[in-house]
Amino acid sequence: xxxxxxxxxxxxxxxxxxxxxxxxxxxxxxxxxxxxxxxxxxxxxxxxxxxxxxxxxxxxxxxxxxxxxxxxxxxxxxxxxxxxxxxxxxxxxxxxxxxxxxxxxxxxxxxxxxxxxxxxxxxxxxxxxxxxxxxxxxxxxxxxxxxxxxxxxxxxxxxxxxxxxxxxxxxxxxxxxxxxxxxxxxxxxxxxxxxxxxxxxxxxxxxxxxxxxxxxxxxxxxxxxxxxxxxxxxxxxxxxxxxxxxxxxxxxxxxxxxxxxxxxxxxxxxxxxxxxxxxxxxxxxxxxxxxxxxxxxxxxxxxxxxxxxxxxxxxxxxxxxxxxxxxxxxxxxxxxxxxxxxxxxxxxxxxxxxxxxxxxxxxxxxxxxxxxxxxxxxxxxxxxxxxxxxxxxxxxxxxxxxxxxxxxx
Amino acid sequence: xxxxxxxxxxxxxxxxxxxxxxxxxxxxxxxxxxxxxxxxxxxxxxxxxxxxxxxxxxxxxxxxxxxxxxxxxxxxxxxxxxxxxxxxxxxxxxxxxxxxxxxxxxxxxxxxxxxxxxxxxxxxxxxxxxxxxxxxxxxxxxxxxxxxxxxxxxxxxxxxxxxxxxxxxxxxxxxxxxxxxxx
Numbered sequence: 001x002x003x004x005x006x007x008x009x010x011x012x013x014x015x016x017x018x019x020x021x022x023x024x025x026x027x028x029x030x031x032x033x034x035x036x037x038x039x040x041x042x043x044x045x046x047x048x049x050x051x052x053x054x055x056x057x058x059x060x061x062x063x064x065x066x067x068x069x070x071x072x073x074x075x076x077x078x079x080x081x082x083x084x085x086x087x088x089x090x091x092x093x094x095x096x097x098x099x100x101x102x103x104x105x106x107x108x109x110x111x112x113x114x115x116x117x118x119x120x121x122x123x124x125x126x127x128x129x130x131x132x133x134x135x136x137x138x139x140x141x142x143x144x145x146x147x148x149x150x151x152x153x154x155x156x157x158x159x160x161x162x163x164x165x166x167x168x169x170x171x172x173x174x175x176x177x178x179x180x181x182x183x184x185x186x187x188x189x190x191x192x193x194x195x196x197x198x199x200x201x202x203x204x205x206x207x208x209x210x211x212x213x214x215x216x217x218x219x220x221x222x223x224x225x226x227x228x229x230x231x232x233x234x235x236x237x238x239x240x241x242x243x244x245x246x247x248x249x250x251x252x253x254x255x256x257x258x259x260x261x262x263x264x265x266x267x268x269x270x271x272x273x274x275x276x277x278x279x280x281x282x283x284x285x286x287x288x289x290x291x292x293x294x295x296x297x298x299x300x301x302x303x304x305x306x307x308x309x310x311x312x313x314x315x316x317x318x319x320x321x322x323x324x325x326x327x328x329x330x331x332x333x334x335x336x337x338x339x340x341x342x343x344x345x346x347x348x349x350x351x352x353x354x355x356x357x358x359x360x361x362x363x364x365x366x367x368x369x370x371x372x373x374x375x376x377x378x379x380x381x382x383x384x385x386x387x388x389x390x391x392x393x394x395x396x397x398x399x400x401x402x403x404x405x406x407x408x409x
Numbered sequence: 410x411x412x413x414x415x416x417x418x419x420x421x422x423x424x425x426x427x428x429x430x431x432x433x434x435x436x437x438x439x440x441x442x443x444x445x446x447x448x449x450x451x452x453x454x455x456x457x458x459x460x461x462x463x464x465x466x467x468x469x470x471x472x473x474x475x476x477x478x479x480x481x482x483x484x485x486x487x488x489x490x491x492x493x494x495x496x497x498x499x500x501x502x503x504x505x506x507x508x509x510x511x512x513x514x515x516x517x518x519x520x521x522x523x524x525x526x527x528x529x530x531x532x533x534x535x536x537x538x539x540x541x542x543x544x545x546x547x548x549x550x551x552x553x554x555x556x557x558x559x560x561x562x563x564x565x566x567x568x569x570x571x572x573x574x575x576x577x578x579x580x581x582x583x584x585x586x587x588x589x590x591x592x
Contacts, residue, residue: 006496054492058499361527361530362527363506373424374572381572381574
């Protein structure tokens with residue numbers, strides 16, 4: 001006779017998951033016990049694997065904890081160890097008023113997205129190829145010098161030349177093999193997170209509530225951590241460090257050098273100055289910032305660092321009440337549009353492929369695309385159909401077969 | 410004593426079937442044509458379901474409101490009431506979302522016809538439960554009621570706009586193609 005999942009699953013595994021979900025909701029065992037109408041010791045027994053939950057109990061607990069029942073009974077190998085929450089709790093750095101509850105909620109969401117990403121790859125047998133460099137040892141080098149060396153080395157490795165990087169996320173996803181999400185984090189103070197897990201590889205989340213220029217800096221910043229301290233989870237908090245630690249100084253400088261390499265920027269700046277035969281103005285710097293997709297402030301600081309502008313230029317403009325956003329509007333430059341929505345395009349395409357092949361249900365698809373069912377199906381249609389003109393001059397939707405073999409079989 | 414006539418099986422709609430039928434704007438009429446009674450699980454009822462509508466040129470979410478259908482008796486609500494049903498439900502949650510798993514578990518235990526358009530559910534449940542697609546219900550409604558072509562087209566357009574793709578190999582695909590483009 002066929003045995004049920006609850007009879008075969010390791011009771012310790014389900015117990016740990018129940019305990020973790022209860023703690024995530026900040027509920028006591030007593031609260032869970034009262035909801036189930038059992039003794040508190042019964043909850044202890046379930047969470048320690050001494051007693052398996054009954055089906056009805058598991059359903060009630062899943063609802064109490066705001067989880068899908070499937071979260072508790074899924075196969076064991078789909079979960080990283082240690083969990084992101086454990087890794088981020090161990091991460092060093094200031095918390096600056098960010099509640100543990102908010103931080104844990106964001107890290108859980110991040111972990112779930114990464115887990116789904118890997119599951120989707122397994123479903124459609126399409127693993128992310130990793131082109132990771134060896135970890136750079138920067139221990140004996142001043143952070144700014146190390147950052148310039150590593151940024152130059154990475155630009156060379158990725159054949160990026162010395163110009164602006166158009167699709168930063170695409171480069172790091174496709175050419176390096178990072179998983180990058182833009183998540184609306186509960187705290188505006190969190191700029192980004194980085195974690196490395198063997199099964200998932202390098203994973204980055206940046207705060208979707210930040211402007212696009214800031215997100216790009218955060219991606220580059222987290223990439224710096226990946227390059228030099230891969231095994232240590234990091235949360236980057238916008239904070240007022242009294243003394244900025246070595247690793248953070250390195251990561252900040254790396255982001256500047258990687259996004260605005262000296263040689264290309266100096267060349268462009270000097271060409272601009274020669275061409276106009278007049279002093280460089282804020283409008284010129286705005287144009288450069290727009291080209292490099294960085295903030296006006298970041299560009300000013302970089303030009304100061306390169307001695308192309310006098311030091312203190314940013315402070316002077318601040319004192320004069322200069323508003324970069326208004327100035328940008330005046331000269332007709334648009335704020336950069338986000339390179340990505342929440343999810344990487346590849347992730348969405350994998351989900352669409354899995355759904356189309358009957359490997360994901362509609363509800364699972366919606367969950368993975370972080371939208372409702374109709375929103376998910378409309379996204380699948382966008383990804384799997386293309387409007388093409390026909391001979392009669394009308395535009396028609398043409399199916400795109402995401403499974404079609406284009407080369408070799 | 411002669412056997413009493415057997416009642417036709419209950420049609421149990423999963424969430425994706427509810428969305429497609431609701432998007433026709435003729436759900437009540439479509440359900441009225443079916444031979445058996447029609448039900449949804451309490452899980453489907455609790456899931457926040459939306460279709461899309463255009464208001465002043467903007468697309469916005471419209472919540473699916475099943476209350477009138479339930480109040481009129483066109484739709485009944487099923488809930489799990491045995492440990493055996495819950496055991497099957499939990500087995501199915503390994504592969505399906507909770508709502509989908511509950512609908513499938515109750516269809517299996519209660520001998521219902523499961524109405525779904527979900528390919529994964531169809532694949533997992535083939536042989537365990539009788540399956541029907543919403544396309545069949547819509548075609549039955551159009552034929553039985555002799556619905557005008559333009560009304561059928563409007564109903565199917567609503568289904569298309571909810572993201573539904575008629576499966577390429579479905580026997581009613583050609584009916585769908587003809588009905589949704591009928592002049």
